[in-house]
Amino acid sequence: MAFRRINPTSLIDINRVGGLDHIEESADGLVIGALVRYAALEQAGRLAGAWAALPEAARYVGNYAVRSRGTLGGSIAQADPSAELCVAAVALDAHIQLRSRGATRQVAATDFFLAPQTTLRAPAEIVMGIRFATPPPNALSTFEEFRERSGGLAWASVCAGLAIHDGRISWARVGLGSVAPVPMRAMCAEAMLTGSMASAQVLAEAARVAASECAPQPDSHTNGEHRRQLVAVVVRRALERLLRRAEETTS
Numbered sequence: 001m002a003f004r005r006i007n008p009t010s011l012i013d014i015n016r017v018g019g020l021d022h023i024e025e026s027a028d029g030l031v032i033g034a035l036v037r038y039a040a041l042e043q044a045g046r047l048a049g050a051w052a053a054l055p056e057a058a059r060y061v062g063n064y065a066v067r068s069r070g071t072l073g074g075s076i077a078q079a080d081p082s083a084e085l086c087v088a089a090v091a092l093d094a095h096i097q098l099r100s101r102g103a104t105r106q107v108a109a110t111d112f113f114l115a116p117q118t119t120l121r122a123p124a125e126i127v128m129g130i131r132f133a134t135p136p137p138n139a140l141s142t143f144e145e146f147r148e149r150s151g152g153l154a155w156a157s158v159c160a161g162l163a164i165h166d167g168r169i170s171w172a173r174v175g176l177g178s179v180a181p182v183p184m185r186a187m188c189a190e191a192m193l194t195g196s197m198a199s200a201q202v203l204a205e206a207a208r209v210a211a212s213e214c215a216p217q218p219d220s221h222t223n224g225e226h227r228r229q230l231v232a233v234v235v236r237r238a239l240e241r242l243l244r245r246a247e248e249t250t251s
């Protein structure tokens, strides 16, 4: 509505629908209700370790006014390719929980986003919540992005995850934002990391591979090659942070 793309004749306020503002961890993973606001995610101190990327991602969204009103469900439904929580959903094996009058279903985030502002959600469905799959033991995650100024949209972002056992990477996730029509997984970088010994060289090489996997288009902010270089930088920073955290955990 703010962009004047749509001019609806009626609006439905879901703010007072009960049961959609929970953050619950179970054997099935972590479920976050659609009405959980960015500010609540940011302040959810128990979202650490494997879930640390979620509050870290929320902290990058817009400004405090936006974070105190905007919701996870709204972000997922809106499907902006630069939206931090959409990138985290794709990286961390999330499923989008949808409900219509007669049915419920869950769609993998990797299938849900079709194009900018376009998803698999049917008009009669609402987003009830997002379920993040249980990560393997030792998993850690983080979020990193480059933007021109505080409060601006990301020029390149990454949600990264690593599990490291005895120095060897057993699980890797590299989700990228702002570099394709939808958030994407850098599958070659993930495959390269998995099974490798964790070292600064391996992480830097994975960052270069991740950058080579995307083909960002030029826009009014910057050209595609610059954005690709930014991907290599944010991915390397995120992976190095995870390695440092893993070393701190084991020392």
Ligand SMILES: Cc1cc2nc3c(=O)[nH]c(=O)nc-3n(C[C@H](O)[C@H](O)[C@H](O)COP(=O)(O)OP(=O)(O)OC[C@H]3O[C@@H](n4cnc5c(N)ncnc54)[C@H](O)[C@@H]3O)c2cc1C
Pocket: 014, 034, 060, 061, 062, 063, 066, 069, 070, 071, 072, 073, 074, 075, 077, 078, 080, 082, 083, 084, 085, 125, 126, 127, 128, 151, 152, 153, 154
């Ligand atoms: C100045 C500014 C800066 C911003 N910066 C960022 C940023 O850096 N990163 C970022 O990710 N976002 C950013 N945003 C977008 C903003 O964060 C909102 O999160 C986003 O628009 C969703 O807001 P909302 O939850 O209020 O949903 P609404 O604005 O109310 O809804 C957005 C769309 O989703 C639909 N919708 C909402 N909830 C549901 C649901 N549960 N089920 C089905 N459909 C639903 C609505 O019908 C509508 O089409 C910014 C916005 C502003 C104004």
